[in-house]
Amino acid sequence: MLRINALRMITMRLIVLRLAIVLLSVFVCTHTYAQDNTNQTDSSLALSNIAKQLPKAKLSKMPPLVKQLGAIKDPKSRLILESLLEGELYYERSGFAIVRAQMNDDKKYVLSYLLTDAQQQTVSKSKIKKIRTNNRLRGQIRDVLAKLDLTDPDSSVRIEALKQLIDKPNDSAIQTIKELLAEEKDEDVNHLMQVILQVQLLKTGDDQQKLAAVEILKTSLEPAVKNMLTQQLAVLPKKPTDQQQIVLKKAITDALDTIESKRQFYGVVENIFFGLSLGSVLLLAAIGLAITFGVMGVINMAHGEMIMLGAYTTYVVQLIWPHLIEYSLFIAIPLAFLVSGSVGIIIERCVIRFLKGRPLETLLATFGISLILQQLVRTVFSPLNRQVAAPEWMSGSLQINPVFSLTYNRLYIIIFSLMVFFALLTFFKKSSLGLHVRAVSQNREMARALSIKSDWVDAITFGLGSGIAGVAGVVLSQLTNVGPNLGQAYIIDSFLVVVFGGVGNLWGTLVAAMSLGSINKFLEPITGSVLANIIVLVGLVLFIQKRPKGLFPQKGRSAD
Template identity: 55%
Template sequence: MPTRLLRSPLSALRLWLLVALALCAFAQAALAGSAELEQGIALIKTNKYDQVEEGVTLVASSRDPRAVGLLAALQDSDLYLRKADGRLFIATRSDAGYDLIDPLTQAPAGTAGKRDLKRIRINNRLRSQLRTAVATLNLTHPEASVRLAAVNEMLDRLDADSLALLRDLAGDEKNAEVRAGMTAAIALADLNADEPARRIEALDQLEGNLHPAVQGGIQRLLDREQDEAVRATAERVLEGLQFKRDLYGFAETLFFGLSLGSVLVLAAIGLAITFGVMGVINMAHGELIMLGAYTTYIVQQLMPEHIGLALFLAIPAAFVVSGAVGILIERGVIRFLYGRPLETLLATFGISLILQQLVRTLISPQNVPVANPDWMSGSWQINSVLSLTMNRMYIIAFCLIVFTALYLVMRRTSLGLQVRAVSQNRAMARAMGVRSARVDALTFGLGSGIAGVAGVALSQLTNVGPNLGQSYIIDSFMVVVFGGVGNLWGTLVAGMSLGVVNKILEPWAGAVLAKILVLIFIILFIQKRPRGLFPQKGRAAEG
């Protein structure tokens, strides 16, 4: 019933092209490599998926050193056809249009307007073909790191040609790491060898190699292997791999848990001040986080050229914006409602709705795009199994920095001292000359400002939209209540442990059930210890 629409051959054009190419090839038989390159380029210029595919094969098999640049550009969708003369260029966006580079010589080739060029389209099949092709060509790259990446890339997609090439190259390879990679690739291919002894030898070489292709290869070998000795070796190697995998898997889960935990701590720590220390149930806390995220967006819009710098500037900006809104809320509404928690709850909930709708009306009901700087994307590859994503590592570090800063403010500054004094005994603090109204406003501003800073961090992980705050408000209260009201350490420990527990439960219970289980656990825990993990001691706790 369905057909491959875009793969339908344009027979006439294609035939003509092939004839032309054949003639061309005949004429230049002496220069076989460069002729293949030329033919390949001609096919790529057709901009039809199946012909580009043939073209890429030809360009790759030319083994011409100039081919890598061309194929890499095609892989990144940077290869364009100039409509006027049908030449290929690598084009990068500039203010006026495009800057052109010649794909073979890599020399600058002037500029072009936006409408002068047509991009060479690629699809997934081509992308995967290009990856292998570029990797094959990169096996002889002067940089050892590029060669290593190329070998790892090719490990599970070796054909006879590239295997032969690898065998040639492995002997001359100077870099130990790259040589080990090449040996592994050859060993992986040798799993298919006819003699059992060679298969066992290959298995021995693969022992402890965590590349996913290795496990798949050995698994496939086990499925068809008849020879008992080979089977035994394969099973032993596989078991060793599995053990290592489990070990790293556990480390990974721990990392996931800590990173989820630090998100929880960031979202909750502002609340730990306003709710924990001041006792205000602030339902608009989530919206203060949202305002911080929107501030990041606006700062980025103001300086689109410097996304990374904008992110750093957004931290103080978000602190000021959310802090100011927080002080406004405190002075305008909450101060009239101290001691009446139910009214505070309703009033702040109303404020949260107002803030949400305000953002919807003023900015957009749609989510807004907040860009990630390049250093936030990607991951730190420790080995083939364990890789830690960069953005999560920054979030963990950021969370610890914010926590430390806040802790120092509360413990080492006079503001912190006054806050603690007022929260422990308002009347006595006032008698000692503390202006409690001012302290209330500043404390609330501090808690709100920290919520804004959390918003900057969350903008890098999740969607920035009017509903951002709602998804964190329940989690935040959960963390603060679990940790013990009025205790920063409690918030940190509670957030981190809830994160880890959630991530340990998630693989076997599913994301939905894991959340429910955590909630039930907290409810039971609160029944046993109503004051949370770290109950506040002293007179305030009684009241």
Template identity: 50%
Template structure:
């Protein structure tokens, strides 16, 4: 027990010394010289890259919240502004200081060059994090701000890295540095290898080799690699464009399904169909306003709600207007156009003519990154999947249910369907409601 206490005491002393050394060395950041600050940041990163407090210090410096007290040169970060007073806390101990006048503090200023240095330093610190996402983000940032001084760090990280996605980025960064600063033979191999990467950084490196190198053999290899990279990028660009087109086509598919159902059964061209889509959108907005704490689930709640609201509006339109105009396509077209104007003005009156923001849930934000040249946004992926699900659901209803059988019967031969006991007026209302509901979703 006594030995354990001694070990714990030594660990506490060691931790205290590390914090103290970091705290002492950080005083260089208080200089008015930007070059001194740059050297201090690089030295701190090299010496304390495993210390979490350095990451906090650099982050506060980057966002402009790092200050020091005029009296004791104590480095603090800003927690809250209260008129001319600042509430701050010690950057190393996190101890909250008493509120003081802003004139008692001096801001640690940085310029654009230092911002790049800090970003690069944060990348180096996070490169050895236990969190894979942090390491991946760090590797990407390191590749973006790549310098020859990073070579040793990249090699060290490559030796310990287990994740294949992080290793690929580090390998690319290492290959670029070899292509720029290696021996002739190393450059030949590195430039040839760069053809297997498709990032903008690799492509710009290859183009620099083509432009600045006097070695004809190296330029030939670089030219082949550039052709390979550009061919891959054009292919992935085509895939991305096709995906965007597919997602947009999915939205149009949902709109077209509703129109096709109403026209196929009732021979009515619904000019208010776009306004029914609008009602679905405003249903989502209304749900988010009524349930502000359920933004993550608002879209899931809004899908059935939009179907019901738009469907009921569609049934109302059919019962009040369209049922009196069957067999007169021109009149139904003009009548539904008038209904569309009424719905537009109604929405303007209730919600105002200004655009209203519908918040995207976090699970629909971001993108699935296939590689550096191809990213598929999650919201578009969900649109494609959702449109397919709705299409299959409608197909099932029309092919496998009693309602679908009656709808098909009325669309093929209305008089015979009525003679068989099918209430065509009910089918008309239900069909118009379903078509309007699909527009709403």
């Protein structure tokens, strides 16, 4: 009986419980629904409230507004913040409605309204006014957005967000990271999250936790880790008596040593990369000269101006096809080769061939030509530097680890200059024209006797050297200023490289360019760039004294 009663009681209770659950869930549902509703109106109210203040706010009044915007969970507030960050947040002069304005190709602004659903429209600049930002504000917005980005589906966005937070994590961000850590599948993101949390532990935890954190962090190269470790080391007493502190101190010192030696290693690798990249620029600038001066023996002082013409070709290409900036370099490279090459052929046909065997006159004549070309460019394009845009794929860097990254433009230039080098080498070795060029440079009379048109070969060789200089100009337009004086900056370096490498030897030019670049870059951190240049020059002078024919002198009868 009792049992039955008890059973009944339980069923009764269960029924009641179920009922309660159903009731409760219904209540909760309606309630959350209601809350959602109020939230929605709340947030849009707050948004429009802030939007009203934005146009009139002074820069000093902006940070609290940004903070409020960050607190509102609404895609619109995020859109406002992003527009502000990009410098695209404007307001209409009439009506003060805030808009995102993007300039189109006719210098008009396309407005998209951020709060209302009004249609997009295109207006002129005078109708709208920009809402100002400054660095501090942009930093703040990035922090706010970073917290939101932590839940972004794209792992690279999450990594960027974590990197933004690593230097100055606030408590709420730490809390969010803690919650997200368990579910994070991406290994890199997970690792970075660990690092942030451990850095935090290192700062706030007890000695035991700190020791554990050091153990995990000692493989990390993040600057924040090193800074926190140094900071913790400074906090510890000089001669700790407590056993735990002694252990901790040793662990931190060891970790710092490991990190430091790794950083030094990457420092050296980075220097090698810098050296190679400077070397490849020198190689590109000099290799055309290695052909005209090295193979033909013509001292061409206008070589720098051939480089300049190449750079201006890039400028003109971008001017004619402004929509094709991304591909402009691929168009410019063959064009620059043709432009500089044909100018080279004209110079050879009109001036240099009449001065054969008179080096001093050749020098003066080509020097004069270089002045003429410079002035021509000054008259046609203005004496001011011209703007050559870098395509998207040429900017930015390849991040290998927190202390070591390779900039894309330098990376591509190293690859490109080596490609040019080997293409030239094959040309000289394998093609029949290359054979003729070598034949003429070794023994003109004999070559002519074998029915090689030496005049024609001369013109082609000179055109080739100048054309390669033009290609170098395209590359240089990505690194330095495009102006009438561009060539002057590289002519001396080019001669140095060719003479150092040994006249008439392409491999010598390669080795000379790379070694001059590397020596310069390894000296630079020690001596400063001014002294580095001087030391390299003095070293070269001494070297040439000792070996007047350079690193790889030509051997055999054709040498003189």
